[in-house]
Amino acid sequence: MGNRLGVVALILALGVLLVASEASAVLVDVELQLLVDVSGSVDGPEFSLQRSGYVNAFRDADLVAQILDTSGGRLGATAVQLIYWSGVGEHKIAIDWMLIDNEMHATQFSNLVSIAARPVFSGKGQTGPGSAIEFGTPLFEDNGFEGDLKIMDVSGDGSQNDPKDDPAHTAAARDAALAAGVDTINGIVILNEEPEALGFYVDNVIGGANAFVIPAANFDAFDAAIRAKLSGEIGEDVPYGATAAPIPEPRSELLFLAGMLLVGFCLRSGLAE
Numbered sequence: 001m002g003n004r005l006g007v008v009a010l011i012l013a014l015g016v017l018l019v020a021s022e023a024s025a026v027l028v029d030v031e032l033q034l035l036v037d038v039s040g041s042v043d044g045p046e047f048s049l050q051r052s053g054y055v056n057a058f059r060d061a062d063l064v065a066q067i068l069d070t071s072g073g074r075l076g077a078t079a080v081q082l083i084y085w086s087g088v089g090e091h092k093i094a095i096d097w098m099l100i101d102n103e104m105h106a107t108q109f110s111n112l113v114s115i116a117a118r119p120v121f122s123g124k125g126q127t128g129p130g131s132a133i134e135f136g137t138p139l140f141e142d143n144g145f146e147g148d149l150k151i152m153d154v155s156g157d158g159s160q161n162d163p164k165d166d167p168a169h170t171a172a173a174r175d176a177a178l179a180a181g182v183d184t185i186n187g188i189v190i191l192n193e194e195p196e197a198l199g200f201y202v203d204n205v206i207g208g209a210n211a212f213v214i215p216a217a218n219f220d221a222f223d224a225a226i227r228a229k230l231s232g233e234i235g236e237d238v239p240y241g242a243t244a245a246p247i248p249e250p251r252s253e254l255l256f257l258a259g260m261l262l263v264g265f266c267l268r269s270g271l272a273e
Contacts, residue, residue: 024144026099028077030234031140031147035132036094037156038118039086040125047118049219050155050190053226054082058100058110060227066234067100077101078234079145080109082116085132088164090121097143128162129154129205130170133185137177149183149209151233155226157190157219159200170204178208187213188229190222202243211245212238 034054038047057063070076082095094116100106132154140150160170174185185208187201201213212232216225232239 025146026077026079026144027075028079028099028101028145028147029075029149030078031097031143031145031150032078032080032230032233033136033139033150033152034080034082035129035136035152035154036082036084037086037127037129037154038084039127039157041127041157046157046219050222051113051116053223055110055114056223057227057230058106058113063227063231063234064103064106066231067106068102075101079143079147081139081143082113083132083136083139084116084119085135086121086128087123087126087162088128088131090119090123090125090128091132091135092119093139094119097139097145099145126162127156127158127160128165128170129156129160130165130173131162133170133173133177133205137173137180137182140180140182149236150181152177152182152185153188153229153233154185154201154205155188155190156197156201156205157192158194158197160204167200167204174205174207182208184208184211184233186211186229186233188216188222188225189213190216190219192218198243202245206245208245210236210238212242213245214239214242 036050036054042050067078068076078100079097080095080100081093081097083091084094085091095109095112098105098109098112100109133152136152160167177185185206187205189197189201191197198213198215206213212229214225214229214232216222228239228241232242238244
């Protein structure tokens with residue numbers, strides 16, 4: 001009897017802690033995780049252009065106004081996290097989860113991005129987006145925020161080239177992230193003379209509700225592209241010039257099963273008459 005009471009007390013205590021944890025979380029419209037490619041193919045000037053794109057985006061009056069918009073039941077608040085990534089096992093949280101619910105917070109985040117130094121990884125500087133997605137997925141949990149949407153945002157300048165992170169692994173990491181509660185994985189891909197990278201992102205990186213990838217022809221075009229992409233994410237819309245994730249075709253076995261169920265229903269209805 002005593003043991004049962006102890007178990008019941010423990011369950012109740014855990015329930016209270018869970019409710020308290022959820023109650024203490026700051027409510028936001030979007031939890032937005034920015035995964036920024038700093039692999040070896042991104043040279044110094046290109047890194048600066050990429051970082052400047054994020055800096056300028058969060059100083060853009062139109063984008064900030066969109067974040068702070070409270071129409072239609074919106075809260076006018078977004079939580080943002082910035083992560084640098086390269087090959088497998090090469091990741092660094094540059095700016096941890098931060099609330100943006102006024103212009104000052106947007107400026108503060110922008111200022112932090114402007115001084116977020118590029119990490120020095122010990123590997124070969126290869127490109128492993130699947131590993132980056134795996135790293136970022138659990139960071140949505142217990143982050144102090146609760147958003148209507150959890151969006152992961154992967155930027156890169158090409159397809160994966162880390163042998164430990166092949167396309168199948170990247171796609172599996174994407175699927176696992178969506179299964180774990182991430183609503184959408186979007187992408188911004190800097191083609192930089194690698195047009196096939198767009199197809200790689202469509203097939204293996206992006207996924208979930210209203211997912212899309214927006215291409216930038218080169219690093220000089222990144223500034224405008226990242227603003228368009230962030231605007232689409234905050235506004236829950238696919239921006240002009242983006243490529244939406246394909247709608248999965250129904251699996252043949254599911255179609256067969258649905259057909260058999262329909263036939264069975266028709267037969268039973270006929271017999272009932």
